[in-house]
Amino acid sequence: MDIQDKVNVFLDSLLPTNRTYDYFVCWNNVFLQEFDIELCSINSLINIKDDALFRNTFDKLLDKTPSVISVFPYLIALSKNERDGLLKKGEPLEIIKDKKKIEETDSFYFDEKHYEDVKKSKEKYYAFFCQMGLKTLFQKSIKNSTHDYIIGVLVGLDSNGRKNRGGTFFEQLCEGPIIEICNKYGLRFVKQKSISIIKKYGCIVPEGYGRKKADFIVINESISKAMNIEVNFYNGTGSKPEEIIDAYIHRANSFRNSGNAFTLITDGASCWNNAKPQIERGFSEINNIINYSMLLHNGLEDIIKHELLSLRS
Incomplete structure (x- = not known):
């Protein structure tokens, strides 16, 4: 698919809310x-x-x-x-x-x-x-x-505390499928650790990101390559989407330049449906952006196969 097709799939499958009863x-x-x-x-x-x-x-x-x-x-x-x-x-x-x-x-x-x-x-x-x-x-x-x-x-x-609960819930929602992929392909799974930990497995730490914490990191130790996976859900609009995309473009480039990979799992219909220019820009400059529905339909597995296992879907 070209970038516009990816954007359309992304926007058409966004979650309307991340609010559970608790x-x-x-x-x-x-x-x-x-x-x-x-x-x-x-x-x-x-x-x-x-x-x-x-x-x-x-x-x-x-x-x-x-x-x-x-x-x-x-x-x-x-x-x-x-x-x-x-x-x-x-x-x-x-x-x-x-x-x-x-x-x-x-x-x-x-x-x-x-x-x-x-x-x-x-x-x-x-x-x-x-x-x-x-x-x-x-x-x-x-x-x-x-x-x-x-x-x-x-x-x-x-x-x-609702914002933190919402974010934590979405991380928990995504964690299970990510772990399943790691177990399937024998990859190491790390969560909520400083990015500098990838040095322990022979990976190059992206410049300026050693002390920053990652939501998730998936590592193929056999080729010393890591993928940082950031996960977030946004309910609001405003200037936030542009700031988000700018920050993750920089992070994605830093990981790519250090021989690693980056994936953003983001969701929230009220945010991204009202920020189409920002998400289009994100898709044009960040190789890997998916939402939760795409994660469940093998989107992340295809990315990991390509980025960490050199397997084309």
Whole structure:
């Protein structure tokens, strides 16, 4: 087929979505069984309208259950990485005291090592609770359950992980067929490793790519030749397709110049159907571009036979 025929086959067989049922919410990131006691205890602050009573209840809460501070990072919607830093590594949460004096900060700790210290710093943590808006939240917004509120916060935060889940799912989708081809022809399969690993098998590392990570690498050790396979799924449009193609043209040329090969497995109807000039340019300058349907219909196997086994289809 000529380039235009390849483009037409590619565009006609794109997937409309990569979203599975477990794409939308990873519930393992949402449940909080380890804080059941703390969440029940902090419920004592709900709907206390009187400020003096609220303060008195807050102080008693910290005296009797100082571990309750471990749920504070969840109340203010910190990311999982930030929460892990505070709760597992004992890192402080630094907050600027005054916008006009940004070098001056307050440090707050929420990990187990600081539970007893909190009893001596109730004034400081009460100020944190008020200035963060949490006092107002408990007085006016949370009606019955702090746990239910946090579930809502975590579901919202988890939406940030959807892009990674989608990309990981598409990699997993492609991995099985690639491994089958490698097993069929006795080729070495490597995933998520620095490209420099191919030097171990006698292959030349493309200049400037030694430290970059590859989605997949297929190696024919008998001829010391490697193929980098990059896998991605795009739901959006905009300037991204042009950037993608530019980056992969450079990578494909670098692998070709070092005596190796490169293949791009990309998909997403909403992206590529609206970026036909970019994908046409990609097909004209990158030898090997396929989508998932083409992978399943021997597209990658034909490429590997030609590039790594010197077998024409």
